[in-house]
Amino acid sequence: MNAIQLDLFMGYGTDERAARGRRSTTPKEWRIVPLRECPMPHQMELCDCPQRAADYWRRHIEGQSLHDPERECLIVLLLNTRRRVRGHQMVTVGTVDTILVHPREVYRIAIVANAAAIVVMHNHPSGEPEPSEADIRATRDLLRAGQILRIELLDHIIIGRPRYASLKELGFLYPS
Numbered sequence: 001m002n003a004i005q006l007d008l009f010m011g012y013g014t015d016e017r018a019a020r021g022r023r024s025t026t027p028k029e030w031r032i033v034p035l036r037e038c039p040m041p042h043q044m045e046l047c048d049c050p051q052r053a054a055d056y057w058r059r060h061i062e063g064q065s066l067h068d069p070e071r072e073c074l075i076v077l078l079l080n081t082r083r084r085v086r087g088h089q090m091v092t093v094g095t096v097d098t099i100l101v102h103p104r105e106v107y108r109i110a111i112v113a114n115a116a117a118i119v120v121m122h123n124h125p126s127g128e129p130e131p132s133e134a135d136i137r138a139t140r141d142l143l144r145a146g147q148i149l150r151i152e153l154l155d156h157i158i159i160g161r162p163r164y165a166s167l168k169e170l171g172f173l174y175p176s
Contacts (some may be wrong), residue, residue, distance in 0.1 A: 044084035047077055053119050056085060057164075061121075066090055070100040071073035074122040076106055078115035079154070086113060094126050101138050103145035110151050112115050117152040121159060129160030136172050143173060 046106040047053050067073050072094040077130050078086045089109040099122060139156040156167040167173050
């Protein structure tokens with residue numbers, strides 16, 4: 001069996017409506033990968049600091065078809081216990097200055113992928129990576145949800161051009 005279909009996990013499909021940011025009614029398909037096809041831990045990218053996460057964004061996210069540099073796009077990096085990237089998921093695409101995010105959507109894929117930790121990242125189309133009050137509130141909500149689930153939120157990184165901002169480095173990654 002190469003793929004299974006999970007009706008439980010409805011989300012963004014690859015259809016035209018999902019590209020415009022509306023929820024698709026098409027179930028996602030999850031592929032069961034044999035162990036011989038899985039990357040070895042030394043082949044997986046290390047993501048143990050904000051600079052490496054920003055580099056990952058520039059290499060792997062900016063070229064994706066669903067990424068729109070003119071709108072805020074939020075992705076989640078899924079990490080193993082050694083802080084190596086198991087994969088990533090684009091969670092939502094917002095508008096030019098707003099993005100709607102809920103902890104349920106962010107942590108759903110982390111639970112399914114059995115991730116030990118996550119890094120949340122999104123872009124600011126203006127090019128200025130300074131966090132807004134909404135960014136800080138969302139980060140604190142995600143931090144509290146991760147503590148309950150025992151999935152560590154390592155950082156929330158805002159990508160600008162050419163700089164980035166790490167909410168952990170700025171001191172915002174502590175529960176209030």
